[in-house]
Amino acid sequence: MKSGRHARILELISEQSIETQDDLLNCLKRDGYKATQATISRDIKDLRLVKALDSDGKYRYMSPAKNQNEKKSSLKSMFSTAVNSIDAAQNIVVIRTMVGMAQAVCTSLDSLDHSEIVGTIAGDDTIFVACRTVNDAVNLTEELKKLL
Secondary structure, three states: OHHHHHHHHHHHHHHOOOOOHHHHHHHHHHOOOOOOHHHHHHHHHHHOOEEEEOOOOOEEEEOOOOOHHHHHHHHHHHHHHHEEEEEEEOOEEEEEEOOOOHHHHHHHHHOOOOOOEEEEEEOOOEEEEEEOOHHHHHHHHHHHHOOO
8 A cells, every 4th residue: 555655746847836835635535535635644655755836936855866967967956946146165065045945955965975975964955075185075075066
């Protein structure tokens, strides 16, 4: 039942603009799935869905991109709309975002699997990216600034 619901959630978010958990819950109920808001919240976490800006200028649920080109496109879109600044401090890259957007941006960044990134931590409006070396941090900062 859970896997069927997950598959339907992925179909729904690819077919239409789902902006809230309530929208998703209503669509699932319309399709005959029994779920609660808490279930939907867990499903969103399990599927690693993120809210991202669509072409209409609205934030909607989206699935993490499947291939590298889609991931880069998604990251570029996310960075151009949500990131305020990027700077390096030794081997740490600090990314400042709009309030509430750090975790979504961080998820997109994590999906790229950069070999120079050791790990990331996202707060509400700030992301810390630990790089292997100072040089890796400088290179990553320059690469990410191109996305702004």
